[in-house]
Amino acid sequence: MAATILVVEDDPDLAQIVRYNLEAEGFAVTTLSDGAAADTLVGAIRPDLVLLDLMLPNVSGLELCRRWRQRPELLDMRIIMVTAKSDTGDRVAGLETGADDYVPKPFSVPELVARVKAQLRRAQPDLPRGRVVAGDIELDPASHRVRRGGRELHLGPTEFRMLEHFLANLGRVVSRHQLIAGVWPRRPDIDARTVDVHVGRLRKALNAGRTQDPIQTVRGIGYRMDPVPPK
Amino acid sequence: MAATILVVEDDPDLAQIVRYNLEAEGFAVTTLSDGAAADTLVGAIRPDLVLLDLMLPNVSGLELCRRWRQRPELLDMRIIMVTAKSDTGDRVAGLETGADDYVPKPFSVPELVARVKAQLRRAQPDLPRGRVVAGDIELDPASHRVRRGGRELHLGPTEFRMLEHFLANLGRVVSRHQLIAGVWPRRPDIDARTVDVHVGRLRKALNAGRTQDPIQTVRGIGYRMDPVPPK
DNA sequence: CAGTCCAGTGACAGTTTCGTCACGGTTTTA
DNA sequence: TAAAACCGTGACGAAACTGTCACTGGACTG
Known part of the structure; x- marks a missing residue:
């Protein structure tokens, strides 16, 4: 069963690249460019993992992360923050706000995919891998x-x-x-x-x-x- | 109850710095410089998380990670790989072998701590009501x-x-x-x-x-x- | 000691939750 | 294409639970 991934990214080209590569790995991907839309729809979509751009037009990724971490029904959802800001303070703030991982832009797609998989490996231990x-x-x-x-x-x-x-x-x-x-x-x-x-x-x-x-x-x-x- | 962390690192200065900072955060830290010793003792120590240097003298961190991921009693143990090798291929290989995170050297200590905490947040969720x-x-x-x-x-x-x-x-x-x-x-x-x-x-x-x-x-x-x- | 207060208990009617049946609609199979 | 398998739901009744009442015995008090 395919894990669902929500990509919240205002750069449409990057969103497309990420979507393409994740779908090639078998994930079900939804992209949204707007943080407010993501905030509205995340409860309905209930993705297994969100790739969350930190710099979004109308509400920051950090604020979204903070809100989502306070919703019990979203606690199992993994959050990987993605951003061009490479300052250590931002990384620490993101991780402390509740992100599970933090990937700086520019990133290599294979590494992003590997990190997505590492998170989902943990997020979905419930499915028996074997007998x-x-x-x-x-x-x-x-x-x-x-x-x-x-x-x-x-x-x-x-x-x-x-x-x-x-x-x-x-x-x-x-x-x-x-x-x-x-x-x-x-x-x-x-x-x-x-x-x-x-x-x-x-x-x-x-x-x-x-x-x-x-x-x-x-x-x-x-x-x-x-x-x-x-x- | 303090989480236990095993640091497998052959650079004694770095091991000391990491140990000091993690203990300041309240973690119980054991350091080993030798991969073979780590392999022998990990089952007895049963740490919540291992900081695993990739380049170790006698057995690589990658090999250790592979072995440990095949031991059912160690599946819940988090593994963060740490290395000076910054090649993307190594990161991907580490993550695919079963590491939960990958931190390149040189790293900032606050970021390392934040990543440790992010992993343990997942590994040890605070249950509102326990047994x-x-x-x-x-x-x-x-x-x-x-x-x-x-x-x-x-x-x-x-x-x-x-x-x-x-x-x-x-x-x-x-x-x-x-x-x-x-x-x-x-x-x-x-x-x-x-x-x-x-x-x-x-x-x-x-x-x-x-x-x-x-x-x-x-x-x-x-x-x-x-x-x-x-x- | 008698009287009063307090808590234990059996019973009951009412309420809530869950198990089951049957049905019509959809999907799969031969 | 027809038959079989699967599915979700509404309706109904069985089973479990619930809160209260009346009675009683034990504890306490003056």
């Missing part, structure tokens, strides 16, 4: 297979994604809202009852012929998945 | 779980909130009025007898099969919770 085993449940993304107790199960795409999300948050309670964001990243309008229905479908598939359900309902909060020991 | 242990009772908000003596208890939402409140005021007497404000923040009209009923429900859940009640009634004042030592 995951939790108790008697085993998920292998490479073969898109799920087994319980050694027996292969059939899951639809949505239930597969949901299981991935639960396994990535094993032992932790996950709210319906979080499940919506994680399983339906492009559909924030999904109804909470829909989550429950899909949890039910996942339970049905996982638990066929078994008495132990690894997914517990935490009333008023959400769901939690625990490993069930193999028999 | 609480009081005597034989353990509450974990992340998993929304309560255990007594290692055994998981089921609490309803109101009783969970009440326990949180008691644990946040451990050893102190809490009035019914305070409990109403803390457990029912949107219902100031809650009856005081209701508090008593819920305290009774919490006691029932906590104390099943036990003789010691961690919650004491302070007549005419309220309730106080004390840790009960594990058996």
Whole structure:
């Protein structure tokens, strides 16, 4: 699944170059030239990472960074500041305001890409990179297979994604809202009852012929998945 | 709790400067001059972050980074590469090998510190509420779980909130009025007898099969919770 | 000691949350 | 193209939770 990147850059040529190169790496890129527009749309776009020019026409990148870091729903979003200002004080100020990295202009595109990837490597550890085993449940993304107790199960795409999300948050309670964001990243309008229905479908598939359900309902909060020991 | 930083640097003067400045920021710093020693000891030290010189006498920083990234127990450890080599290719190679950041020598110490902090901000997010242990009772908000003596208890939402409140005021007497404000923040009209009923429900859940009640009634004042030592 | 106050408790009706079913629409497969 | 698979949602009922009341026993006081 492609990470989404928002490029906030008022130089249209540079924005284009960056966009082209990041899309060539498989990222989904949105460019905005205007800091105010970025401020308005960031909550809706919910990018995984923002490349944020420090010098913007109507609101500075530093101010945007400061605002965004105070929004709980944007805490996981990485921010790389990009600027022609090479003063150390600005770098330190940017990093202290909450930027995850700071890249001076002019930069080499390969280095920018490498830094983007380094940030996203950390930002998306939740997606299992390889086979995951939790108790008697085993998920292998490479073969898109799920087994319980050694027996292969059939899951639809949505239930597969949901299981991935639960396994990535094993032992932790996950709210319906979080499940919506994680399983339906492009559909924030999904109804909470829909989550429950899909949890039910996942339970049905996982638990066929078994008495132990690894997914517990935490009333008023959400769901939690625990490993069930193999028999 | 102070984050631990391992500095792997063969220039003793530079190591000293870095150590001094990081310790002034409150970090616990270990310095090693030798890559082989670092490789041997990193698993035991388990630093939160390594400042890794690329050019080391007997094994390169790049090779160390590659090795460490393959050890699951070290995945959370941040790696910042530091080197006089300013070639972009090396930066990209370092970042792709698994470094989280790359700082060229000569660097400014404030910037290095800011980058260290930016990495640790991500590595150790300040959770507003963490796991609480009081005597034989353990509450974990992340998993929304309560255990007594290692055994998981089921609490309803109101009783969970009440326990949180008691644990946040451990050893102190809490009035019914305070409990109403803390457990029912949107219902100031809650009856005081209701508090008593819920305290009774919490006691029932906590104390099943036990003789010691961690919650004491302070007549005419309220309730106080004390840790009960594990058996 | 009797009277009063306070807190514990069982029970109940009402409210809230979640599980499930069924359906119509969309997408995928053969 | 038709059939199968998948999907999201509205409706309904089951299950869990909730706040209060009435009663009672224990603690406190004069």
